[in-house]
Amino acid sequence: MAAPDTGHVIGGARVEGGGERIEVRNPATEEVIGSVPAGAPSDVDDAVAAARAAFDGWASTSLAERIAVVRRISAGIAERRDEIAATVTAEMGSPITFATKVHASVPVATSAGIADVLEGGFAWTEEIGNSLVVREPIGVVAAITPWNYPLHQIVAKVVPALAVGCTVVLKPSEVAPLTAAIFAEIVAGAGVPAGVFNLVHGTGPVVGEALAAHPDVDMVSFTGSTRAGRRVSEVAAATIKRVALELGGKSANVVLEDADLAKAVKLGVAGCFPNGGQSCNALSRMLVPESRLDEAVELAVAAAAKYTVGDPTDEATRIGPMVSAAQRDRVVDYIRKGVEEGATLVAGGPERPEGLDKGYYVRPTVFSGVTPEMTIAQEEIFGPVLSIMPYRDEDEAVRIANGTDYGLAGAVFGSEERALVVAKRLRTGQVDVNGGRFNPNAPFGGYKQSGNGREFGRHGLEEFLETKSIQR
Missing domain, CATH: 3.40.309.10 (Aldehyde Dehydrogenase; Chain A, domain 2)
Structure with missing residues (x-):
């Protein structure tokens, strides 16, 4: 298994980052199998600036082209299924059979499902009396994802955000970040313009908090523990940005x-x-x-x-x-x-x-x-x-x-x-x-302290949209 490129991705360029690196350990063998840069707030600033600069151009790209990009991302995941499964197994210990059938295969279906919804007549506008109600991309999205389903949760956030015209800064879990590096390569291969998708590795207290607090981030989509989600909400509240949380459960x-x-x-x-x-x-x-x-x-x-x-x-x-x-x-x-x-x-x-x-x-x-x-x-x-x-x-x-x-x-x-x-x-x-x-294609999300917001299908797309009324 070839090691994926594990630097940051900022403005379309690979960035090594200075200083410390975070080791990735195989939980079955306890051996170090790779490392990623320990991102700093300055890396977040650069990535958010790149996403902000790319937003207007991406938001104005035709829906047909964004759908085509989503299709290419879905196909890219399918093409690298075995590599993705092996990487998930190596970095977080999921058995290879489950990793192949679920970790590396379900994201193909969920991403294709996003394209299907958009092609099926998604309601971007509606008439209410003398008002034209329009839905527009919210802007720059910070996607903070967990280690337990490292690709599945990335796809659940990044793909619908890109599909509706948002730009993204992704912070994957530092515990299992190698799959995210493969995804970054797939996104680049799908023809996503520089700055539309950015990747910053690092810890939650440093990179995650910098993203949640950043004034140029319009939305945070977070999956993780309820404790960490509570902290994301607290930090994000200072700038009144939208926060979508998929947290713990006791089903x-x-x-x-x-x-x-x-x-x-x-x-x-x-x-x-x-x-x-x-x-x-x-x-x-x-x-x-x-x-x-x-x-x-x-x-x-x-x-x-x-x-x-x-x-x-x-x-x-x-x-x-x-x-x-x-x-x-x-x-x-x-x-x-x-x-x-x-x-x-x-x-x-x-x-x-x-x-x-x-x-x-x-x-x-x-x-x-x-x-x-x-x-x-x-x-x-x-x-x-x-x-x-x-x-x-x-x-x-x-x-x-x-x-x-x-x-x-x-x-x-x-x-x-x-x-x-x-x-x-x-x-x-x-x-x-x-x-x-x-x-x-059905909505997934929680009540009470399991979070707010929904992922997948039409409901997952709507999370990344603002609603505007135009009176005539």
């Missing part, structure tokens, strides 16, 4: 009395463990009828046993390492906290998986006897840890599901009529009913 899988229990548990475990549980929409709480708790636990333990932990380059591996030592330690601490607070450990545990002497590995873990006030039922763990919780009736199930600070995703299993009723009662931005498939 509930509500299994109703009339559900196919075997299917609900199997798919519920599958919704908790992919990407090592390092997904903001992971179904980390499974709510089951009290009368069926023992049966559900037995099924969950059997399902969890099939999630092999090991070398993420092995196609048979289903759970790779956590992204870093710090993340591994965080997950292990939560497992210990669950035991201390009285939850019943029925699979996995805090011990290191057998036979894995290196790497930041965690055993897939299942708890039973979890009560709503326990830490593991309230806080986002971001690891392969499932909490199974009993409920007495449907109202209690809804109360438990809604009883956290989060509201990003969820699931309901049962007869379709009952499941839809419960799905509508959940205070969360997205709900899958009976294993409903991910839709790359």
Whole structure:
């Protein structure tokens, strides 16, 4: 695998940046596999200036040309799918099979979906009485993206912003920045003019805060932890810029009395463990009828046993390492906290998986006897840890599901009529009913402290537009 070009990209030029570099470590081997420059506020100033200078020209480019650019970006991602998957596996530990099918393939669909929406008659204008209402690109967008889906989240922000005529400064996570370097090469190859797309590597407290505070940035689109999102909002408030936040989650899988229990548990475990549980929409709480708790636990333990932990380059591996030592330690601490607070450990545990002497590995873990006030039922763990919780009736199930600070995703299993009723009662931005498939054109985003704004499809485009009324 050839190493991608890992400098900043500012005004169409590669910029090494002065001084320190940030090492990128393979979480399976613990070896350093690359580095990126530790950006400074001066790099942010240069990138924002380049984006501002390029804005008028890009915003006035024809819609047909911007759509063609998006199509070329989508094709470029598809052409480099295997390289992208291998890079994701190397820098953040996602198993290669999952990296290929999800990390490197879903962005092809989501970017193509943006082009489809625009070609399908997106409403740029409308008439309201004597007013002509027009939608215009908001301006310079700062896109700050996480490490857990390093390409997916870049595409979710950068592509719709470019498509509607905005210019962008991207700050990828310093933990997994190598995929962003590949994306920058794809964007350049798609014919995006200099300054329209810029990339500045660095840490959140330095580069992220400089972007959020910058007076020439019109919008910040951020994905990450709720704590970090809160800080982005605080910093951005000084200049009253728009902020879109996709933050943490503590999603509930509500299994109703009339559900196919075997299917609900199997798919519920599958919704908790992919990407090592390092997904903001992971179904980390499974709510089951009290009368069926023992049966559900037995099924969950059997399902969890099939999630092999090991070398993420092995196609048979289903759970790779956590992204870093710090993340591994965080997950292990939560497992210990669950035991201390009285939850019943029925699979996995805090011990290191057998036979894995290196790497930041965690055993897939299942708890039973979890009560709503326990830490593991309230806080986002971001690891392969499932909490199974009993409920007495449907109202209690809804109360438990809604009883956290989060509201990003969820699931309901049962007869379709009952499941839809419960799905509508959940205070969360997205709900899958009976294993409903991910839709790359449907809006994704959260209620409560899971954030605000939406990504993907038409709703994702609208985030990057201003609305103007012209009276005649």
